[in-house]
Amino acid sequence: MLARCESRDYPIVFSSSSRRAIPYREKKAIASRRIRRTVFLILVFITFLIFTNYASTALKVVSSSMEPGLNPGDRILFSKLLLDTDIGGMKWVDLGIKRGDLVVISPPYFRKNQQFIQIVNPLVQFITFQKIQLSSYPRYSWEKTNMIKRVIAVPGDSVRMVNHRVYLKTPKSSKFRYEEDVIEVSYNWKSVDTPGIWIPGYPLDGSSSEITLEEGEFFVLSDFRGQGSDSYLWGPLSSDRILGKVFFRYWPFNAFSFL
Numbered sequence: 001m002l003a004r005c006e007s008r009d010y011p012i013v014f015s016s017s018s019r020r021a022i023p024y025r026e027k028k029a030i031a032s033r034r035i036r037r038t039v040f041l042i043l044v045f046i047t048f049l050i051f052t053n054y055a056s057t058a059l060k061v062v063s064s065s066m067e068p069g070l071n072p073g074d075r076i077l078f079s080k081l082l083l084d085t086d087i088g089g090m091k092w093v094d095l096g097i098k099r100g101d102l103v104v105i106s107p108p109y110f111r112k113n114q115q116f117i118q119i120v121n122p123l124v125q126f127i128t129f130q131k132i133q134l135s136s137y138p139r140y141s142w143e144k145t146n147m148i149k150r151v152i153a154v155p156g157d158s159v160r161m162v163n164h165r166v167y168l169k170t171p172k173s174s175k176f177r178y179e180e181d182v183i184e185v186s187y188n189w190k191s192v193d194t195p196g197i198w199i200p201g202y203p204l205d206g207s208s209s210e211i212t213l214e215e216g217e218f219f220v221l222s223d224f225r226g227q228g229s230d231s232y233l234w235g236p237l238s239s240d241r242i243l244g245k246v247f248f249r250y251w252p253f254n255a256f257s258f259l
Helices: 022-056 115-127
Strands: 001-007 012-015 057-062 074-081 083-089 090-093 102-103 149-154 158-162 165-169 207-210 215-219 242-251
Touching: 022 115, 074 207, 149 158
Parallel strands: none
Antiparallel strands: 001 012, 057 074, 074 242, 083 090, 102 149, 102 242, 149 215, 158 165, 158 207
C-alpha cells in the first residue's frame, strides 16, 4: 500500500512494505559466523606457512644432474626442521648437515626477491595452491629457484678434485682420501664423458685445486658430475643458501623411499 504526498519540489513516496529489520540476535549470529570463518582461514594459512616452510616441502626433480639417484620427474620432500635450527634462542633440533646429505639449495647466482615480494609470496602461493610465485626480477629459464645437491665437504674440510673424483682431508686427518672412504652415506655417482682431445688442465676437465672450507661453508656437488651447476663451478656454498634436507621420495611409487 503506497501513500503519495506532493511537495513543491518533488513527490515523497512512503512504502508500507519496507525491508524487514534484522533482529539483534540474528545480526550477532551472522557476525559470529563471519569471525569464525575468518579465524579458520587465518589458522589454515598459518598452518600452511609452517608446514611448507619448515616441516615438509614438496619439490619436483626437473633435471638429470642428480642421476642415477634421482631422475627427472621424481618428487621429493625436504624439511628445514632437519637442519641445525635455532628458534627463539633455543636449539631444538641438533641434527646438522653431514657429508653425504641431500640438500635443497638456492644457488649463489640466484637473486633473492625484494622484502615486499618475500612477504607477499606465501599468500599468493596459498591462494593459487602453489601454482604462482612472484619474482622481483625477470628470470631466465636456467635460473632455478631451488636445486638438489649432495653435501661432499663441511666446514674445516679440505677438498680437491681430479677427473671428477673428490679427495677429502678432514680436520682429524693428515692426508687426502677418496670421498667414499670418508663419507659414511652410500651413494652412486657418475660423470660426463670427456672428449678424447680434452687433456688435464683444459677448462672443465673435472679437476680443481685444493680449497679449505671456512665456517659456514659447504662443498656441494651433483651426483652426475659435470652435468649440473655446483661447487665445482661456483665454489663453496654459504650455509644461508641451504633451504632444507631431502628426506623422502614419494613419486614414482616403485621408488617410494626415505633418502
